[in-house]
Amino acid sequence: MTPVGFSERPFDASILGRPVWCLDDVAQAKNAVTDAQRESIGLMFRRGDASEGGILEPLGFRKIETLITLGCALPGQKQRLPTGIGIAQATDADAIADLAARAFRSDRWHSDPEIPDDRADAYKAAWAHNDVLGRAGVTLVTLNAAGEITGFNALLFRDDALVVDLIAVAPDHQGHGNGSRLVTAAIAYGAGRFKTLQVGTQSANTASLRLYQKHGLQEIRRADTWHWTPS
Known part of the structure:
Protein backbone atom coordinates (compact mmCIF):
# COMPACT_ATOMS: atom_id res chain seq x y z
CA MET A 1 0.00 0.00 0.00
CA THR A 69 14.37 23.48 -18.16
CA LEU A 70 14.95 25.86 -21.06
CA GLY A 71 12.47 27.62 -23.30
CA CYS A 72 11.94 30.18 -26.03
CA ALA A 73 9.12 31.95 -27.82
CA LEU A 74 8.05 30.43 -31.13
CA PRO A 75 7.43 32.35 -34.35
CA GLY A 76 3.82 33.30 -34.94
CA GLN A 77 3.76 32.31 -38.60
CA LYS A 78 3.64 28.66 -39.65
CA GLN A 79 6.75 27.15 -41.24
CA ARG A 80 7.52 24.10 -43.32
CA LEU A 81 9.57 21.30 -41.85
CA PRO A 82 13.21 21.35 -43.00
CA THR A 83 14.38 19.02 -45.75
CA GLY A 84 15.28 15.58 -44.46
CA ILE A 85 12.81 15.73 -41.56
CA GLY A 86 9.85 13.36 -41.43
CA ILE A 87 7.01 12.54 -39.07
CA ALA A 88 7.15 9.12 -37.44
CA GLN A 89 4.35 6.63 -38.02
CA ALA A 90 3.23 3.80 -35.75
CA THR A 91 5.24 1.39 -37.90
CA ASP A 92 8.41 3.27 -36.88
CA ALA A 93 7.93 2.60 -33.16
CA ASP A 94 10.24 -0.42 -32.97
CA ALA A 95 13.07 1.28 -34.87
CA ILE A 96 12.83 4.39 -32.70
CA ALA A 97 12.74 2.28 -29.53
CA ASP A 98 15.92 0.49 -30.64
CA LEU A 99 17.59 3.84 -31.33
CA ALA A 100 16.56 5.14 -27.90
CA ALA A 101 18.01 2.07 -26.17
CA ARG A 102 21.39 2.86 -27.72
CA ALA A 103 21.45 6.65 -27.56
CA PHE A 104 20.76 7.77 -23.99
CA ARG A 105 23.49 7.93 -21.35
CA SER A 106 22.94 11.18 -19.40
CA ASP A 107 19.40 10.60 -18.07
CA ARG A 108 18.78 9.88 -14.40
CA TRP A 109 18.37 6.10 -14.78
CA HIS A 110 21.68 5.77 -16.61
CA SER A 111 23.33 8.16 -14.13
CA ASP A 112 22.37 6.02 -11.13
CA PRO A 113 24.96 3.25 -10.59
CA GLU A 114 22.36 1.30 -8.59
CA ILE A 115 20.18 0.83 -11.69
CA PRO A 116 21.51 -1.78 -14.16
CA ASP A 117 22.30 -0.34 -17.59
CA ASP A 118 20.07 -2.87 -19.33
CA ARG A 119 17.10 -1.63 -17.27
CA ALA A 120 17.96 1.98 -18.07
CA ASP A 121 18.19 1.10 -21.78
CA ALA A 122 14.84 -0.70 -21.62
CA TYR A 123 13.27 2.28 -19.83
CA LYS A 124 14.19 4.70 -22.61
CA ALA A 125 13.22 2.21 -25.32
CA ALA A 126 9.76 1.67 -23.85
CA TRP A 127 9.27 5.40 -23.29
CA ALA A 128 10.16 6.21 -26.90
CA HIS A 129 7.96 3.38 -28.17
CA ASN A 130 4.99 4.79 -26.24
CA ASP A 131 5.70 8.28 -27.55
CA VAL A 132 5.49 7.14 -31.16
CA LEU A 133 2.29 5.18 -30.48
CA GLY A 134 0.47 8.23 -29.16
CA ARG A 135 1.88 9.52 -25.90
CA ALA A 136 3.59 12.32 -27.83
CA GLY A 137 1.59 14.66 -30.01
CA VAL A 138 4.11 14.15 -32.80
CA THR A 139 7.54 12.56 -33.23
CA LEU A 140 9.84 14.19 -35.77
CA VAL A 141 12.69 12.17 -37.28
CA THR A 142 15.87 12.73 -39.23
CA LEU A 143 16.38 10.46 -42.22
CA ASN A 144 19.52 9.40 -44.08
CA ALA A 145 19.77 9.03 -47.86
CA ALA A 146 18.30 5.53 -47.63
CA GLY A 147 15.29 6.78 -45.70
CA GLU A 148 16.43 5.20 -42.43
CA ILE A 149 15.72 6.97 -39.14
CA THR A 150 18.88 8.42 -37.60
CA GLY A 151 17.33 10.55 -34.85
CA PHE A 152 14.01 11.55 -33.33
CA ASN A 153 12.34 14.33 -31.36
CA ALA A 154 9.14 13.34 -29.53
CA LEU A 155 7.04 16.42 -28.75
CA LEU A 156 4.22 16.82 -26.22
CA PHE A 157 1.36 19.28 -26.66
CA ARG A 158 0.85 21.17 -23.37
CA ASP A 159 -1.70 23.96 -23.85
CA ASP A 160 0.26 26.73 -25.61
CA ALA A 161 3.64 25.03 -25.07
CA LEU A 162 5.38 22.49 -27.28
CA VAL A 163 7.54 20.33 -24.99
CA VAL A 164 10.43 18.11 -26.01
CA ASP A 165 9.77 14.80 -24.25
CA LEU A 166 12.63 12.75 -25.71
CA ILE A 167 15.24 13.73 -28.28
CA ALA A 168 18.09 11.51 -29.45
CA VAL A 169 20.43 10.82 -32.34
CA ALA A 170 21.77 7.34 -33.12
CA PRO A 171 25.34 7.00 -31.78
CA ASP A 172 26.83 6.42 -35.23
CA HIS A 173 25.15 9.58 -36.56
CA GLN A 174 26.12 11.97 -33.78
CA GLY A 175 28.43 14.89 -34.46
CA HIS A 176 26.98 15.62 -37.90
CA GLY A 177 24.38 18.26 -37.05
CA ASN A 178 21.40 15.95 -36.64
CA GLY A 179 20.64 17.19 -33.12
CA SER A 180 20.60 20.77 -34.38
CA ARG A 181 18.30 19.77 -37.24
CA LEU A 182 15.87 18.16 -34.79
CA VAL A 183 15.71 21.34 -32.69
CA THR A 184 15.23 23.44 -35.82
CA ALA A 185 12.46 21.04 -36.87
CA ALA A 186 10.71 21.42 -33.52
CA ILE A 187 10.77 25.20 -33.86
CA ALA A 188 9.39 24.94 -37.39
CA TYR A 189 6.66 22.52 -36.33
CA GLY A 190 5.63 24.67 -33.38
CA ALA A 191 5.64 27.97 -35.27
CA GLY A 192 2.10 29.28 -35.63
CA ARG A 193 0.75 26.40 -33.52
CA PHE A 194 2.25 27.02 -30.06
CA LYS A 195 3.60 30.03 -28.22
CA THR A 196 6.68 28.48 -26.62
CA LEU A 197 9.10 25.57 -26.97
CA GLN A 198 10.40 23.94 -23.78
CA VAL A 199 12.99 21.25 -23.16
CA GLY A 200 14.73 19.74 -20.13
CA THR A 201 18.29 18.46 -19.89
CA GLN A 202 20.83 17.65 -17.22
CA SER A 203 23.30 20.32 -16.07
CA ALA A 204 26.08 17.79 -16.68
CA ASN A 205 25.02 17.42 -20.33
CA THR A 206 26.91 20.49 -21.48
CA ALA A 207 26.71 19.55 -25.17
CA SER A 208 22.90 19.59 -25.05
CA LEU A 209 22.88 22.87 -23.13
CA ARG A 210 25.08 24.49 -25.77
CA LEU A 211 22.85 23.13 -28.52
CA TYR A 212 19.66 24.54 -27.03
CA GLN A 213 21.25 27.88 -26.20
CA LYS A 214 22.53 28.11 -29.76
CA HIS A 215 18.90 27.94 -30.91
CA GLY A 216 17.81 30.71 -28.56
CA LEU A 217 16.45 28.70 -25.63
CA GLN A 218 17.17 30.18 -22.21
CA GLU A 219 17.03 28.69 -18.73
CA ILE A 220 13.62 28.91 -17.08
CA ARG A 221 14.16 26.88 -13.93
CA ARG A 222 16.16 24.04 -12.44
CA ALA A 223 15.42 21.22 -10.02
CA ASP A 224 17.42 18.46 -8.37
CA THR A 225 16.51 14.78 -8.55
CA TRP A 226 17.26 12.32 -5.75
CA HIS A 227 17.02 8.53 -5.76
CA TRP A 228 16.61 6.17 -2.84
CA THR A 229 17.34 2.49 -3.45
CA PRO A 230 17.60 -0.41 -0.99
CA SER A 231 21.02 -0.74 0.62
Missing part, protein backbone atom coordinates in the same frame (compact mmCIF):
# COMPACT_ATOMS: atom_id res chain seq x y z
CA THR A 2 1.39 3.41 -0.98
CA PRO A 3 1.46 5.81 2.01
CA VAL A 4 0.19 9.40 1.98
CA GLY A 5 2.56 11.78 0.21
CA PHE A 6 3.63 9.30 -2.44
CA SER A 7 2.43 8.04 -5.80
CA GLU A 8 3.16 4.76 -7.52
CA ARG A 9 4.90 4.64 -10.89
CA PRO A 10 3.64 1.44 -12.54
CA PHE A 11 5.41 2.10 -15.85
CA ASP A 12 8.75 2.52 -14.09
CA ALA A 13 8.07 -0.56 -11.98
CA SER A 14 7.32 -2.67 -15.05
CA ILE A 15 10.82 -1.92 -16.34
CA LEU A 16 12.75 -2.10 -13.08
CA GLY A 17 10.97 -5.26 -11.94
CA ARG A 18 10.24 -3.86 -8.47
CA PRO A 19 7.81 -1.20 -7.17
CA VAL A 20 8.75 2.43 -7.82
CA TRP A 21 7.44 5.38 -5.81
CA CYS A 22 7.59 9.12 -6.37
CA LEU A 23 7.93 11.18 -3.19
CA ASP A 24 5.33 13.91 -3.75
CA ASP A 25 5.61 15.49 -0.28
CA VAL A 26 9.14 15.97 1.03
CA ALA A 27 7.72 16.34 4.55
CA GLN A 28 6.90 12.62 4.41
CA ALA A 29 10.47 11.63 3.59
CA LYS A 30 11.38 10.30 7.02
CA ASN A 31 8.48 7.86 7.08
CA ALA A 32 9.13 7.02 3.45
CA VAL A 33 12.32 5.11 4.02
CA THR A 34 10.75 2.85 6.65
CA ASP A 35 7.71 2.22 4.45
CA ALA A 36 9.86 1.61 1.38
CA GLN A 37 11.99 -0.95 3.18
CA ARG A 38 8.91 -2.76 4.47
CA GLU A 39 7.28 -2.80 1.02
CA SER A 40 10.50 -3.88 -0.80
CA ILE A 41 10.49 -0.78 -2.99
CA GLY A 42 13.12 -0.90 -5.71
CA LEU A 43 13.37 2.85 -6.32
CA MET A 44 11.95 6.00 -4.76
CA PHE A 45 12.65 9.39 -6.31
CA ARG A 46 12.06 13.04 -5.59
CA ARG A 47 12.47 16.08 -7.83
CA GLY A 48 12.48 19.43 -6.09
CA ASP A 49 14.43 22.46 -4.93
CA ALA A 50 18.10 22.00 -4.13
CA SER A 51 17.42 22.96 -0.51
CA GLU A 52 15.54 19.68 -0.02
CA GLY A 53 18.84 17.84 -0.05
CA GLY A 54 19.27 18.77 3.59
CA ILE A 55 16.23 16.64 4.40
CA LEU A 56 16.70 13.84 1.90
CA GLU A 57 20.39 13.04 1.91
CA PRO A 58 20.65 12.15 5.64
CA LEU A 59 17.85 9.63 4.98
CA GLY A 60 19.82 7.84 2.28
CA PHE A 61 18.59 9.67 -0.82
CA ARG A 62 21.33 10.30 -3.38
CA LYS A 63 21.41 13.34 -5.65
CA ILE A 64 21.40 12.04 -9.23
CA GLU A 65 21.03 15.11 -11.40
CA THR A 66 20.20 18.77 -11.70
CA LEU A 67 17.55 19.12 -14.39
CA ILE A 68 17.50 22.42 -16.27
Whole structure:
Protein backbone atom coordinates (compact mmCIF):
# COMPACT_ATOMS: atom_id res chain seq x y z
CA MET A 1 0.00 0.00 0.00
CA THR A 2 1.39 3.41 -0.98
CA PRO A 3 1.46 5.81 2.01
CA VAL A 4 0.19 9.40 1.98
CA GLY A 5 2.56 11.78 0.21
CA PHE A 6 3.63 9.30 -2.44
CA SER A 7 2.43 8.04 -5.80
CA GLU A 8 3.16 4.76 -7.52
CA ARG A 9 4.90 4.64 -10.89
CA PRO A 10 3.64 1.44 -12.54
CA PHE A 11 5.41 2.10 -15.85
CA ASP A 12 8.75 2.52 -14.09
CA ALA A 13 8.07 -0.56 -11.98
CA SER A 14 7.32 -2.67 -15.05
CA ILE A 15 10.82 -1.92 -16.34
CA LEU A 16 12.75 -2.10 -13.08
CA GLY A 17 10.97 -5.26 -11.94
CA ARG A 18 10.24 -3.86 -8.47
CA PRO A 19 7.81 -1.20 -7.17
CA VAL A 20 8.75 2.43 -7.82
CA TRP A 21 7.44 5.38 -5.81
CA CYS A 22 7.59 9.12 -6.37
CA LEU A 23 7.93 11.18 -3.19
CA ASP A 24 5.33 13.91 -3.75
CA ASP A 25 5.61 15.49 -0.28
CA VAL A 26 9.14 15.97 1.03
CA ALA A 27 7.72 16.34 4.55
CA GLN A 28 6.90 12.62 4.41
CA ALA A 29 10.47 11.63 3.59
CA LYS A 30 11.38 10.30 7.02
CA ASN A 31 8.48 7.86 7.08
CA ALA A 32 9.13 7.02 3.45
CA VAL A 33 12.32 5.11 4.02
CA THR A 34 10.75 2.85 6.65
CA ASP A 35 7.71 2.22 4.45
CA ALA A 36 9.86 1.61 1.38
CA GLN A 37 11.99 -0.95 3.18
CA ARG A 38 8.91 -2.76 4.47
CA GLU A 39 7.28 -2.80 1.02
CA SER A 40 10.50 -3.88 -0.80
CA ILE A 41 10.49 -0.78 -2.99
CA GLY A 42 13.12 -0.90 -5.71
CA LEU A 43 13.37 2.85 -6.32
CA MET A 44 11.95 6.00 -4.76
CA PHE A 45 12.65 9.39 -6.31
CA ARG A 46 12.06 13.04 -5.59
CA ARG A 47 12.47 16.08 -7.83
CA GLY A 48 12.48 19.43 -6.09
CA ASP A 49 14.43 22.46 -4.93
CA ALA A 50 18.10 22.00 -4.13
CA SER A 51 17.42 22.96 -0.51
CA GLU A 52 15.54 19.68 -0.02
CA GLY A 53 18.84 17.84 -0.05
CA GLY A 54 19.27 18.77 3.59
CA ILE A 55 16.23 16.64 4.40
CA LEU A 56 16.70 13.84 1.90
CA GLU A 57 20.39 13.04 1.91
CA PRO A 58 20.65 12.15 5.64
CA LEU A 59 17.85 9.63 4.98
CA GLY A 60 19.82 7.84 2.28
CA PHE A 61 18.59 9.67 -0.82
CA ARG A 62 21.33 10.30 -3.38
CA LYS A 63 21.41 13.34 -5.65
CA ILE A 64 21.40 12.04 -9.23
CA GLU A 65 21.03 15.11 -11.40
CA THR A 66 20.20 18.77 -11.70
CA LEU A 67 17.55 19.12 -14.39
CA ILE A 68 17.50 22.42 -16.27
CA THR A 69 14.37 23.48 -18.16
CA LEU A 70 14.95 25.86 -21.06
CA GLY A 71 12.47 27.62 -23.30
CA CYS A 72 11.94 30.18 -26.03
CA ALA A 73 9.12 31.95 -27.82
CA LEU A 74 8.05 30.43 -31.13
CA PRO A 75 7.43 32.35 -34.35
CA GLY A 76 3.82 33.30 -34.94
CA GLN A 77 3.76 32.31 -38.60
CA LYS A 78 3.64 28.66 -39.65
CA GLN A 79 6.75 27.15 -41.24
CA ARG A 80 7.52 24.10 -43.32
CA LEU A 81 9.57 21.30 -41.85
CA PRO A 82 13.21 21.35 -43.00
CA THR A 83 14.38 19.02 -45.75
CA GLY A 84 15.28 15.58 -44.46
CA ILE A 85 12.81 15.73 -41.56
CA GLY A 86 9.85 13.36 -41.43
CA ILE A 87 7.01 12.54 -39.07
CA ALA A 88 7.15 9.12 -37.44
CA GLN A 89 4.35 6.63 -38.02
CA ALA A 90 3.23 3.80 -35.75
CA THR A 91 5.24 1.39 -37.90
CA ASP A 92 8.41 3.27 -36.88
CA ALA A 93 7.93 2.60 -33.16
CA ASP A 94 10.24 -0.42 -32.97
CA ALA A 95 13.07 1.28 -34.87
CA ILE A 96 12.83 4.39 -32.70
CA ALA A 97 12.74 2.28 -29.53
CA ASP A 98 15.92 0.49 -30.64
CA LEU A 99 17.59 3.84 -31.33
CA ALA A 100 16.56 5.14 -27.90
CA ALA A 101 18.01 2.07 -26.17
CA ARG A 102 21.39 2.86 -27.72
CA ALA A 103 21.45 6.65 -27.56
CA PHE A 104 20.76 7.77 -23.99
CA ARG A 105 23.49 7.93 -21.35
CA SER A 106 22.94 11.18 -19.40
CA ASP A 107 19.40 10.60 -18.07
CA ARG A 108 18.78 9.88 -14.40
CA TRP A 109 18.37 6.10 -14.78
CA HIS A 110 21.68 5.77 -16.61
CA SER A 111 23.33 8.16 -14.13
CA ASP A 112 22.37 6.02 -11.13
CA PRO A 113 24.96 3.25 -10.59
CA GLU A 114 22.36 1.30 -8.59
CA ILE A 115 20.18 0.83 -11.69
CA PRO A 116 21.51 -1.78 -14.16
CA ASP A 117 22.30 -0.34 -17.59
CA ASP A 118 20.07 -2.87 -19.33
CA ARG A 119 17.10 -1.63 -17.27
CA ALA A 120 17.96 1.98 -18.07
CA ASP A 121 18.19 1.10 -21.78
CA ALA A 122 14.84 -0.70 -21.62
CA TYR A 123 13.27 2.28 -19.83
CA LYS A 124 14.19 4.70 -22.61
CA ALA A 125 13.22 2.21 -25.32
CA ALA A 126 9.76 1.67 -23.85
CA TRP A 127 9.27 5.40 -23.29
CA ALA A 128 10.16 6.21 -26.90
CA HIS A 129 7.96 3.38 -28.17
CA ASN A 130 4.99 4.79 -26.24
CA ASP A 131 5.70 8.28 -27.55
CA VAL A 132 5.49 7.14 -31.16
CA LEU A 133 2.29 5.18 -30.48
CA GLY A 134 0.47 8.23 -29.16
CA ARG A 135 1.88 9.52 -25.90
CA ALA A 136 3.59 12.32 -27.83
CA GLY A 137 1.59 14.66 -30.01
CA VAL A 138 4.11 14.15 -32.80
CA THR A 139 7.54 12.56 -33.23
CA LEU A 140 9.84 14.19 -35.77
CA VAL A 141 12.69 12.17 -37.28
CA THR A 142 15.87 12.73 -39.23
CA LEU A 143 16.38 10.46 -42.22
CA ASN A 144 19.52 9.40 -44.08
CA ALA A 145 19.77 9.03 -47.86
CA ALA A 146 18.30 5.53 -47.63
CA GLY A 147 15.29 6.78 -45.70
CA GLU A 148 16.43 5.20 -42.43
CA ILE A 149 15.72 6.97 -39.14
CA THR A 150 18.88 8.42 -37.60
CA GLY A 151 17.33 10.55 -34.85
CA PHE A 152 14.01 11.55 -33.33
CA ASN A 153 12.34 14.33 -31.36
CA ALA A 154 9.14 13.34 -29.53
CA LEU A 155 7.04 16.42 -28.75
CA LEU A 156 4.22 16.82 -26.22
CA PHE A 157 1.36 19.28 -26.66
CA ARG A 158 0.85 21.17 -23.37
CA ASP A 159 -1.70 23.96 -23.85
CA ASP A 160 0.26 26.73 -25.61
CA ALA A 161 3.64 25.03 -25.07
CA LEU A 162 5.38 22.49 -27.28
CA VAL A 163 7.54 20.33 -24.99
CA VAL A 164 10.43 18.11 -26.01
CA ASP A 165 9.77 14.80 -24.25
CA LEU A 166 12.63 12.75 -25.71
CA ILE A 167 15.24 13.73 -28.28
CA ALA A 168 18.09 11.51 -29.45
CA VAL A 169 20.43 10.82 -32.34
CA ALA A 170 21.77 7.34 -33.12
CA PRO A 171 25.34 7.00 -31.78
CA ASP A 172 26.83 6.42 -35.23
CA HIS A 173 25.15 9.58 -36.56
CA GLN A 174 26.12 11.97 -33.78
CA GLY A 175 28.43 14.89 -34.46
CA HIS A 176 26.98 15.62 -37.90
CA GLY A 177 24.38 18.26 -37.05
CA ASN A 178 21.40 15.95 -36.64
CA GLY A 179 20.64 17.19 -33.12
CA SER A 180 20.60 20.77 -34.38
CA ARG A 181 18.30 19.77 -37.24
CA LEU A 182 15.87 18.16 -34.79
CA VAL A 183 15.71 21.34 -32.69
CA THR A 184 15.23 23.44 -35.82
CA ALA A 185 12.46 21.04 -36.87
CA ALA A 186 10.71 21.42 -33.52
CA ILE A 187 10.77 25.20 -33.86
CA ALA A 188 9.39 24.94 -37.39
CA TYR A 189 6.66 22.52 -36.33
CA GLY A 190 5.63 24.67 -33.38
CA ALA A 191 5.64 27.97 -35.27
CA GLY A 192 2.10 29.28 -35.63
CA ARG A 193 0.75 26.40 -33.52
CA PHE A 194 2.25 27.02 -30.06
CA LYS A 195 3.60 30.03 -28.22
CA THR A 196 6.68 28.48 -26.62
CA LEU A 197 9.10 25.57 -26.97
CA GLN A 198 10.40 23.94 -23.78
CA VAL A 199 12.99 21.25 -23.16
CA GLY A 200 14.73 19.74 -20.13
CA THR A 201 18.29 18.46 -19.89
CA GLN A 202 20.83 17.65 -17.22
CA SER A 203 23.30 20.32 -16.07
CA ALA A 204 26.08 17.79 -16.68
CA ASN A 205 25.02 17.42 -20.33
CA THR A 206 26.91 20.49 -21.48
CA ALA A 207 26.71 19.55 -25.17
CA SER A 208 22.90 19.59 -25.05
CA LEU A 209 22.88 22.87 -23.13
CA ARG A 210 25.08 24.49 -25.77
CA LEU A 211 22.85 23.13 -28.52
CA TYR A 212 19.66 24.54 -27.03
CA GLN A 213 21.25 27.88 -26.20
CA LYS A 214 22.53 28.11 -29.76
CA HIS A 215 18.90 27.94 -30.91
CA GLY A 216 17.81 30.71 -28.56
CA LEU A 217 16.45 28.70 -25.63
CA GLN A 218 17.17 30.18 -22.21
CA GLU A 219 17.03 28.69 -18.73
CA ILE A 220 13.62 28.91 -17.08
CA ARG A 221 14.16 26.88 -13.93
CA ARG A 222 16.16 24.04 -12.44
CA ALA A 223 15.42 21.22 -10.02
CA ASP A 224 17.42 18.46 -8.37
CA THR A 225 16.51 14.78 -8.55
CA TRP A 226 17.26 12.32 -5.75
CA HIS A 227 17.02 8.53 -5.76
CA TRP A 228 16.61 6.17 -2.84
CA THR A 229 17.34 2.49 -3.45
CA PRO A 230 17.60 -0.41 -0.99
CA SER A 231 21.02 -0.74 0.62
